[in-house]
Amino acid sequence: MGIFMAYKFIVCFIAGLGAGLGTGFAGMSAAAVISPVLITFLGMSAYDAVGIALASDVLASAASAYTYGKNKNLDIKNGTIMMLFVLIFTLAGSFIASLVPNATMGSFSVFMTFLLGIKFIVKPVMTTKESMEATEPGKRFIQSVICGTFIGFICGFIGAGGGMMMLLVLTGVLGYELKTAVGTSVFIMAFTAFTGSISHFAIGGLPDIVSMVFCILSTLLWARIAARFANKAAPVTLNRITGVVLAVLGAVILSVKYIL
Numbered sequence: 001m002g003i004f005m006a007y008k009f010i011v012c013f014i015a016g017l018g019a020g021l022g023t024g025f026a027g028m029s030a031a032a033v034i035s036p037v038l039i040t041f042l043g044m045s046a047y048d049a050v051g052i053a054l055a056s057d058v059l060a061s062a063a064s065a066y067t068y069g070k071n072k073n074l075d076i077k078n079g080t081i082m083m084l085f086v087l088i089f090t091l092a093g094s095f096i097a098s099l100v101p102n103a104t105m106g107s108f109s110v111f112m113t114f115l116l117g118i119k120f121i122v123k124p125v126m127t128t129k130e131s132m133e134a135t136e137p138g139k140r141f142i143q144s145v146i147c148g149t150f151i152g153f154i155c156g157f158i159g160a161g162g163g164m165m166m167l168l169v170l171t172g173v174l175g176y177e178l179k180t181a182v183g184t185s186v187f188i189m190a191f192t193a194f195t196g197s198i199s200h201f202a203i204g205g206l207p208d209i210v211s212m213v214f215c216i217l218s219t220l221l222w223a224r225i226a227a228r229f230a231n232k233a234a235p236v237t238l239n240r241i242t243g244v245v246l247a248v249l250g251a252v253i254l255s256v257k258y259i260l
Contacts, residue, residue: 009214011041016056016218022113022163022249023060023219024067024226026242027185029163029193030057030219032113036253038211048207051200056215057193060223061186067227068183075176078144079184082166083191085148086155090192093153112164114250120178120243124236127177135175143174163189164246178238179231186227 015037022028031053038049068074135143147169154165163185170181206212226245230238 005210008042008211011037012211012214013218016215016220017222018249018252019053019056019215020060020219020222020224021226021245023057023186023189024064024223024228025182025230025238025245026116027061027064027163027167027182027189028113028246028249029053029189030060030215032163033249033253034215034219038215042211044208044211047200047204051197051204051207052212052215054193054197054200055212056219058190058197059216060219061190061193063220064223064227065183065187065190067224067231068179068186071179071183071231073179073231074183074187075180076187078140079187081141081144082148082151082184083188085145086152086166086188086192087195089149089152090155091152093155111250111254112168113246114254116164116168117243117246117248117250120239120246122243124239124243125171125178125181126235126239127171127175129177129180132175132177132180140174147173178235178242182230182242 015034016030018037019028019030019033022033023030031050034053034056035046035049038044038052039046044052065074069076151165151169166185166188167181170176170184171178174181176184201207230241233241
C-alpha cells in the first residue's frame with residue numbers, strides 16, 4: 001500500500017510539473033498533460049483523469065493570472081469579453097458535436113502544442129506593448145468577440161485545445177505581446193476550468209481524492225515558479241523557453257499516447 005502511494009505521488013508530481021510549467025510559461029491547459037499521464041501510468045478512466053486535470057487547472061491558472069496581472073501583463077477587459085464568448089460557444093460546440101457521429105480530433109491539442117513550441121523557437125513573438133495598445137478599443141472588442149466565439153466552438157466541438165488555441169489567437173491574430181497573451185490566456189482558463197470541473201464532478205462524481213490533491217498541489221507549485229520567472233524574463237528568452245517547454249511536452253505526450 002505504501003509503495004503504491006509513493007508511486008502515485010511520483011506520477012502525479014511529474015504530471016503536475018509538466019502541466020504547471022505549461023500553464024505558467026504558455027497558458028497551456030493542464031488537461032493536455034495530466035490526462036494522458038494519469039490514464040497511462042495509473043490506469044485511471046479518461047473521465048476521472050480529465051476531471052482531475054480541470055481541477056488542477058483552476059488554481060494553477062488563477063495563481064498564474066495573479067502573477068501576470070501584478071506585473072501588468074494581463075488584459076482583463078478584453079479577456080473577460082473573450083471568456084464569456086468562449087464559455088457560451090463551448091456549450092454550443094459540445095451540443096453540435098453530440099449530434100455528429102465520430103466528430104473528434106483527440107490528438108489536436110497535442111500536435112498544436114508541439115508545433116506551437118517549434119513556432120516560438122523559430123519565429124519569436126516580438127510585438128511590443130506599445131504597438132499592442134495602439135489598436136482601437138472598438139476593433140479590439142470586435143476581435144475579442146469573434147475570437148472567443150471561434151475558440152469556444154472549436155474547443156466544444158473537438159473537446160480540446162483551449163489554452164493553446166487562445167495563445168495562438170492572442171499572439172497571431174490579435175497582436176498581443178507574449179507575456180500579455182499568456183497572462184490573458186491563464187485568466188480565461190481559470191474560469192473555463194472552474195466551470196468545466198464543477199459540471200464534470202456534478203455529472204460523474206468525484207475522482208480519486210488523493211490523486212487529485214497531489215496533482216493540484218504539484219501543478220500549482222510549478223505554475224507559480226514558471227509564471228514568476230516568465231514575468232522577469234526578456235522577450236526573446238521567454239519565447240525560447242516557452243517554445244522548448246511546449247515542444248518537449250508535445251513530444252512526451254505523443255510518446256505516452258502512442259508508444260507506451
